[in-house]
Amino acid sequence: LINARDAKTGEVGAFDVDLQPIIEALASQAAVALDNQLLLDKQRKLLESFIQVIASAIDAKSPYTGGHCQRVPVIAEMLAAAACDSESGPFRDFALSEDEQYELYIASWLHDCGKVTTPEYVVDKATKLETIYDRIETVKTRLEVLKRDAEIAYLKAATEPGADAESLRAEFEARLAELDDHGAFLENANLGGEFMADEMIERVQEIAALSWRDASGQEQPFLSENEVDNLCIKRGTLNDEEREVINNHIVMTIEMLEQLPFPKTLVRVPEFAGGHHEKLDGTGYPQGLTGEQMSLPARMMAIADIFEALTAADRPYKKAKTLTESLRIMSFMVKDQHIDAELFRLFLEGGVYQRYAEAHLLPEQIDDVSIADYLG
Structure with missing residues (x-):
C-alpha cells in the first residue's frame, strides 16, 4: 500500500481523505500480521534448536551412539521424499503436506529422546563382561x-x-x-x-x-x-535385564512426548517417534502394534532407525556393516514381516540407501549392490 492508482489510467495519486482511515487500519493489520509471522518463525527455530540440542545431548551421552539421533532424520526424510515423488506403484497417491513433512521431521529428531533416562553403564556396555571395568x-x-x-x-x-x-x-x-x-x-x-x-x-x-x-x-x-x-549372550553385549532397561527408552519417549502440548499440526509426533521398534507382525515393542495399526510415517521411521543402526560405525559390539550386509539383513526382516516390504522396495529402487551411503558411510562400507538380490 504505497499509494492509490487511478482505475482507468493507472496513474498514482493520493488516497481520498475518506479512505485514509481504512487504509491506515489495513496497513496496521498488515504490520501486525508480519510481526506475528516473524514471531512464529522465531518460535519454530527455537523449537527446532531445542530439539536438536536434546538430540545432540543424547548422542554425546555415549561415544558409541554419537550421531544416531542426527542421522535417522536424514534417512526418514529421504524415504518420505521418495514416496512423495513416486508416480507409480503403491505410493503413487502418497503425499505429505508441508505441515506433515515437518511433523515427521520433528518426530525423527525426537525418536530417542527417552534415552536421557537410560543409565550410561547400559548404553556404553562395550563388552559382555563390562561393568565399572571390563571383567x-x-x-x-x-x-x-x-x-x-x-x-x-x-x-x-x-x-x-x-x-x-x-x-x-x-x-x-x-x-x-x-x-x-x-x-x-x-x-x-x-x-x-x-x-x-x-x-x-x-x-x-x-x-x-x-x-x-x-x-x-x-x-x-x-x-x-x-x-x-x-x-553366553547370543546377540550384542546386553543381558536380559539390561536389554529391558534399554528397551524402556521407547516407553519413556512416548510418555515424555505425550506430555507436551503439541499443536494440531504436530499431534502425531509421539506416534511417529514411538513406533520405530514396532514390527508388522505385532512382535515389536512397546505396544506390540501390527502393520495395520502403524501409520506409514511410523513404518518409515522403523526402516530409518534399522538402517542407521546396521551401518553405524560407532557401535561397541560390532563393526560397521557394508551396504550388502545391511540390506541382506533387512531383506530377512521383510520376510519375517518385521518391516514394510513396499517401503523397503522403495528404499532400494528409489536409491535412498545409495544417497545416504555416499554422504554418511565410510568408503569401505560402500560395496556393489544388486537390489534384485533383496527383492522377493
Missing part, C-alpha cells in the same frame, strides 16, 4: 594363576627321582597352550556380535567348570554364574 581382565588374571599352578606342578614333578623331564615338559607346554587358547576364546566371546553359536556357549560352560584357587587358597569355579550368563 575379562579378572578372567585373564585367573588364567595366569592357573598357568602359575601348572608351572609349579611341573617343576615339582620334574625334581622327583626318575622323572621323565621331556614328557613332563611336553605336558606343561600343552597345558599352557590350552590355557592360552581358552583365554583367546573368552576374549573373543566377550566382544559380542550378531550371533553366538550353541557350540561357543557349550565351550564357555566347559571352561566355567574348571577350578582355580583364590588368594585365600579356596577352590573356586573358574567363571561365576553371572560371568557365564553374560558371556
Whole structure:
C-alpha cells in the first residue's frame, strides 16, 4: 500500500481523505500480521534448536551412539521424499503436506529422546563382561594363576627321582597352550556380535567348570554364574535385564512426548517417534502394534532407525556393516514381516540407501549392490 492508482489510467495519486482511515487500519493489520509471522518463525527455530540440542545431548551421552539421533532424520526424510515423488506403484497417491513433512521431521529428531533416562553403564556396555571395568581382565588374571599352578606342578614333578623331564615338559607346554587358547576364546566371546553359536556357549560352560584357587587358597569355579550368563549372550553385549532397561527408552519417549502440548499440526509426533521398534507382525515393542495399526510415517521411521543402526560405525559390539550386509539383513526382516516390504522396495529402487551411503558411510562400507538380490 504505497499509494492509490487511478482505475482507468493507472496513474498514482493520493488516497481520498475518506479512505485514509481504512487504509491506515489495513496497513496496521498488515504490520501486525508480519510481526506475528516473524514471531512464529522465531518460535519454530527455537523449537527446532531445542530439539536438536536434546538430540545432540543424547548422542554425546555415549561415544558409541554419537550421531544416531542426527542421522535417522536424514534417512526418514529421504524415504518420505521418495514416496512423495513416486508416480507409480503403491505410493503413487502418497503425499505429505508441508505441515506433515515437518511433523515427521520433528518426530525423527525426537525418536530417542527417552534415552536421557537410560543409565550410561547400559548404553556404553562395550563388552559382555563390562561393568565399572571390563571383567575379562579378572578372567585373564585367573588364567595366569592357573598357568602359575601348572608351572609349579611341573617343576615339582620334574625334581622327583626318575622323572621323565621331556614328557613332563611336553605336558606343561600343552597345558599352557590350552590355557592360552581358552583365554583367546573368552576374549573373543566377550566382544559380542550378531550371533553366538550353541557350540561357543557349550565351550564357555566347559571352561566355567574348571577350578582355580583364590588368594585365600579356596577352590573356586573358574567363571561365576553371572560371568557365564553374560558371556553366553547370543546377540550384542546386553543381558536380559539390561536389554529391558534399554528397551524402556521407547516407553519413556512416548510418555515424555505425550506430555507436551503439541499443536494440531504436530499431534502425531509421539506416534511417529514411538513406533520405530514396532514390527508388522505385532512382535515389536512397546505396544506390540501390527502393520495395520502403524501409520506409514511410523513404518518409515522403523526402516530409518534399522538402517542407521546396521551401518553405524560407532557401535561397541560390532563393526560397521557394508551396504550388502545391511540390506541382506533387512531383506530377512521383510520376510519375517518385521518391516514394510513396499517401503523397503522403495528404499532400494528409489536409491535412498545409495544417497545416504555416499554422504554418511565410510568408503569401505560402500560395496556393489544388486537390489534384485533383496527383492522377493
